[in-house]
Amino acid sequence: MKKVIKAKSIYPNHDENSIIYVDNGIIERITDKLPTTYEMTDYEFIDLSNYHLYPSFNDSHMHLIGYGASLSQCILDGVKSLSQLQQILSDYITIHQPSVVVGRGWNQDLFDSVKFPSRFDLDVVSNDRPIILYRTCGHIAVVNSYALHYFNINADTKIEGGEIELENTIPTGILRENALSLVRQDPSISDMEHYILKAQSCLHQYGITSVQTDDLIMVDAKDQFKIIVLFKKLDQNGLLKLRVYEQSQFFTPEDFMSHINSGYQQNQGSIFFKTGPLKILADGSLGSRTAKLRAPYRDAADTQGILIHNENELKNLISIAMANHIDVAIHGIGDYTINWIIEHLSNTDRSSAPQNRRDAIIHCQIMDRLMIKTMGQSGIHALVQPVFLEYDMNIVEQRVGSELARFSYAYRTMIENNIILAFGSDAPVEDPNPFRGLYYAIYRKNPSGKVFYSEECLDFNTAFDAYTKAGAYFSYEAHFKGELKTGYLADFIAIPNLLETLEADALLNVKVAKTYVGGNCVYST
Structure with a gap:
């Protein structure tokens, strides 16, 4: 049945008395007029007149099954x-x-x-x-x-x-x-189904309706196809209420080619499950001092971190992706790793790049100004987690020094250099609550009161769009997802207060009142 939804206002314009017409999960039109009494018989009426509506969140990088x-x-x-x-x-x-x-x-x-x-x-x-x-x-x-x-x-x-x-x-x-x-303990199919549905329920409470997720590494290479089959089964049975874009981590070139020869292609699937880019884990983490640096760690002179793959294997994985029109989403945290990725992609024939590909560095933390400039000029983008700042701002200068720290997590500078940022959480590394991510992108202030380079703070609209529109860009869905307007998916959240007007602490503690996927309520307080 068609639906008509009356809201207090709709982001970003917040016009009063906004009415959304939904047909088959798609926004048919937005107006200020309710249907006539005669027309009302064709619609289910949903009264959200006490709530402001916002596009629901898209977590650009997490581990859905691992989170579950x-x-x-x-x-x-x-x-x-x-x-x-x-x-x-x-x-x-x-x-x-x-x-x-x-x-x-x-x-x-x-x-x-x-x-x-x-x-x-x-x-x-x-x-x-x-x-x-x-x-x-x-x-x-x-x-x-x-x-x-x-x-x-x-x-x-x-x-x-x-x-x-x-x-x-x-x-x-x-x-x-x-x-x-x-x-590693490989979970069973029934375990993974339970994890997906449990995670889905929790994410809906946060207003998250889309995720870009790295799951295949949860099992042995020979069993990875079973995870794709599981997602498709849940979708076909109507149990998948979360829009999933799989960042597929095939650990070796041989595994990757095996899946391609079996028919793996990017952007195959339904509105609820699609196969996405090749995910590559290139180095470690800053907190564990396994992120690969160009110089030794300032607080551990005996190490520069670890490359997960040797450079030839990295090149082979990227080459296979390029040859098969598959984007790469490469985990890079240390400046050695990020610089290597930028230089390699910049000097690689990426066909129609940078306009049409969506190649990205995940995390993209320890950088300098030149790396940011080159990255932007090369059409390489980033999937970042502002919530990492809560902890990392306490250790980054100890680990790498103040010169590198200045242009690490430098979101405003990255955007000014034409790097598209999409926000996420890396859950279960961090809690997936997107309001924490918004808070750290906008205020960059941790609970102890420390502020990390305030000149890199973003305004609300830029940060919010990085959690919605930008995520849709990376899954090639920006033409029908991530905004509330005619022809777009009716995926939205209902909030009693205008988010843009909230003070910092209030934004940090926002609770979603209702979450809708395709015009259907999947969570309500």
């Missing part, structure tokens, strides 16, 4: 000490009694001792089952002694693009980057 899985794992966010970590872990094991304990969220920089936990710290809690606890960034894990034995990891174990930390030739339990694959 994290909701039932041992949550260690904000833990302030090893003893607190141990207590939470002990309570979790007592309550849930899992055969393999998986948790995430710890951050050694928040500990009173400011040191990584070790296998011995976990052994105190339990050494009768494997324990795997991922750092908040997802690039490091600590495991207990049982897990090292269970997964056959010892001082002689080697893995390219990863590291098993040793102390006096004995593993400490700390695993970095590709070494995490040694303890």
Whole structure:
């Protein structure tokens, strides 16, 4: 049935008495007139006259299945000490009694001792089952002694693009980057279905109706196609109420070619699930000091970080994508990695680039002014997470120095250099709440009151559009998604107050009243 929705106002103009007509999930027209009594019989009337309507959010980079899985794992966010970590872990094991304990969220920089936990710290809690606890960034894990034995990891174990930390030739339990694959637990199809639907429900509460998500790496390469089949099944059965654009991470050139030979193409699918660009994980994270830098870390002179793939493999993956008209979305955090990506893409024949391709660097953190300028001139764009500023503004100068820090997370400068920014959360690395992302893009101020280069603050409209319109650009859907106007998807949120007028703390704590997908309410307080 057609729908007519009466709203208090509609972003961005906020004209009073706005009426939206919806037909088959698409906005038919927006006017200030309700249908006549005779016409009303053709419509379902929805009264949102106490609410302002905004386009719903599009998270430009997250891990949907991983986020769903994290909701039932041992949550260690904000833990302030090893003893607190141990207590939470002990309570979790007592309550849930899992055969393999998986948790995430710890951050050694928040500990009173400011040191990584070790296998011995976990052994105190339990050494009768494997324990795997991922750092908040997802690039490091600590495991207990049982897990090292269970997964056959010892001082002689080697893995390219990863590291098993040793102390006096004995593993400490700390695993970095590709070494995490040694303890990966592939979820079943039924588990993944549960994770997707659980995550979907939580995201709707935040007003998120579209995600661009990296999921295929959750399972072994031979099983990756099963995830694509699962999404399609959920869509066909009417269970997928979230618009999913899969950032497909094929870890080796051989895996990538195998999928292409089996018919993989970008932008194939339905309005609820489409295959997207090639996702490449190029380096690590700043917090774990595994992001690849051009010079040693200022606070750890013995390391410059880790490249996950060697440069030849990176070139091969990118070359295959280019040859098959598939965009690349490359995780790059350290300035070495980002500079390498920019130089390589700038000197690569990208056919119709920069106008038609949507090549992007994910995170795109540690940069200098010249890199930003070259990136913009080359038509390379960025999928960034402003919420990272809450933590990173406390460590970035320690890690890389003030000169690099000045043009890191430099959103205004990036936009001024014609780089299109789309915002996201990288959930479960961060909570996916988009209002936190908006807050940090606009104010760049953390809870302690520290402000990180205020000259890079964005105005509300620019930040909001980066969470809506820009996301649609990267999925080639900007002509019918990300705005509330005729011919566009009726995906929107209802808010009792004008977001543009809210003070900083109020914006940070906004709660969505209602979320609509295709004119259908999927969440209501």
